[in-house]
Amino acid sequence: MEHFRVEPVYTMDTHSGGAHLTLTIGFIFSGVIERAKIESAAKVLAGKWPILGTRLRRPSSDSPALEALIPDAKHASLATTFYVTSKGIHQVESLPTRTSTITTQRLSRNTKLYFDRTQPTIEELISSQSPAFRLHVSCLADSTIFTFSFPHVLMDASGAGSVMRGLISVLEGKEPLDELQEDPWTKLVNTAHPRTDLSLRGWTTYGPCDFMTSAETECMDLEHDGPISQRTVYFPPTEITRLKDQAMAELGALGLEVPFLSSGDVVVAWLYKHFYGDEQYDPERTSRLIYVLDARKRLADAFPPNKVYLKNGYILNVTSKYANCKIRDMTLGEIARLVRELVVEGSKPDTVLDHLQWKHDHAGEVQVPVPAGERVLCE
Incomplete structure (x- = not known):
């Protein structure tokens, strides 16, 4: 054209x-x-x-x-x-x-x-x-x-x-701002250390059997939960402050330390606990928390702040799998600490480079951050 x-x-x-x-x-x-x-x-x-x-x-x-x-x-x-x-x-x-x-x-x-x-x-x-x-x-x-x-x-x-x-x-x-013209991912992948056994927690590729498993699970969820409908969960500032205080107190009582908890940490923890910890019909059903990090804010050398990058710059970090009954029994503070550790780990340059290398190695395949049949909460 x-x-x-x-x-x-x-x-x-x-x-x-x-x-x-x-x-x-x-x-x-x-x-x-x-x-x-x-x-x-x-x-x-x-x-x-x-x-x-x-x-x-x-x-x-x-x-x-x-x-x-x-x-x-x-x-x-x-x-x-x-x-x-x-x-x-x-x-x-x-x-x-x-x-x-x-x-x-x-x-x-x-x-x-x-x-x-x-x-x-x-x-x-x-x-x-x-x-x-x-x-x-x-x-x-x-x-x-x-x-x-x-x-x-x-x-x-x-x-x-x-x-x-x-x-x-x-x-x-x-x-x-001027647009960033060059492809930052090529430079980053070239600086990674190739590994033939590289794997990312949760990440996998889907084949025909995985799609069938996912479809069957979706039908089961539809039967138990009904069709998906949009909801807005409103958190007033006073409640976010209360959740932070509650989470820090719970961690202190368990002898667990965390430097700080952000508002996002406790909001995500509250949602995760209520979405899956409250589920009744399948206490052993597993799920994972996905936390989205913006590579633009983590890799300043590749994404200079005086340029704008308009394409995809998100990195998806995934927790280990947790059964619904485990989420139910965890305190808000324990889940918030899990979120904070996921953010810290996902922000490390080596973690980001491993993520880029894995996606590069599996180019052309259907890349999914959780195995078929597992549920997710994406924040």
């Missing part, structure tokens, strides 16, 4: 277990922003970061590989749609209610605020040659909602956050 260059979708971008996903992240801002300013900012940002005009294709009809068609800066554009209403945010959308205790809330989303049409699949994006990245803007009487949709094979949530920060920078008259 004229005005487009072709790049392969790199090994680290093909998160095989989730490569088929199209993700959407919404950002709600109070106040009204003029549509013309948003259109102008989107045009400026695409010229600065032409990757936002990417289209996907396969090199041949019988090839499973993906290629990215990236336009030159002059012809790049970010596909943008608008929804305009004279109503305010509370008239058209249900938002989480602030409560004094931890509450689970079921919200009904107004999809018109976030999509102009149904989410296309990867194959639909390829066959239609539609833009891979899309921005949907809802202009309300008192708010502006930006919704960014993207295929996970090209970008992660941190990259989407960078896109939004870049757009806001342009709207404020500031210059967004």
Whole structure:
């Protein structure tokens, strides 16, 4: 295609277990922003970061590989749609209610605020040659909602956050950061120490039998738990402080030490304990906790802070497996300590390099962070 260059979708971008996903992240801002300013900012940002005009294709009809068609800066554009209403945010959308205790809330989303049409699949994006990245803007009487949709094979949530920060920078008259052009993963893999027996805790590759096992387990879960529905768990600041104090006290009583616990540590611990520790029908069923770390923040040499990396930069760290009955019997503090140790271990350069080497060695296979049949909590 004229005005487009072709790049392969790199090994680290093909998160095989989730490569088929199209993700959407919404950002709600109070106040009204003029549509013309948003259109102008989107045009400026695409010229600065032409990757936002990417289209996907396969090199041949019988090839499973993906290629990215990236336009030159002059012809790049970010596909943008608008929804305009004279109503305010509370008239058209249900938002989480602030409560004094931890509450689970079921919200009904107004999809018109976030999509102009149904989410296309990867194959639909390829066959239609539609833009891979899309921005949907809802202009309300008192708010502006930006919704960014993207295929996970090209970008992660941190990259989407960078896109939004870049757009806001342009709207404020500031210059967004330059995009990191070179592939940081190649350099990192080349610095790793190859090992023929390299294995990562939890990580495996799926074959036909694994997919069958996973499908059977999904049917069993559907029978016991019913269909999946979206929930929002609201944690007020006072409750997070209480959970931290409780967890530290429990660890002290057990003679276990931890330098500190973050808010994220105790929130994840609470969710893990309540999701699986409370399960009744299968106390021996196992699960693992997956904690997502952003390589951009862990490997400054490969991802300099004065550049923006818009592709996939997440590292998934996995715990050992735990039976539901074990999670039930563990204190909140013990689980929070498990989360903290997972973060510390996953942040070590050798751990990150092992992860990169493993993914590189298993390129082209379906890479999954847990064996078939196990459940996960991903945070």
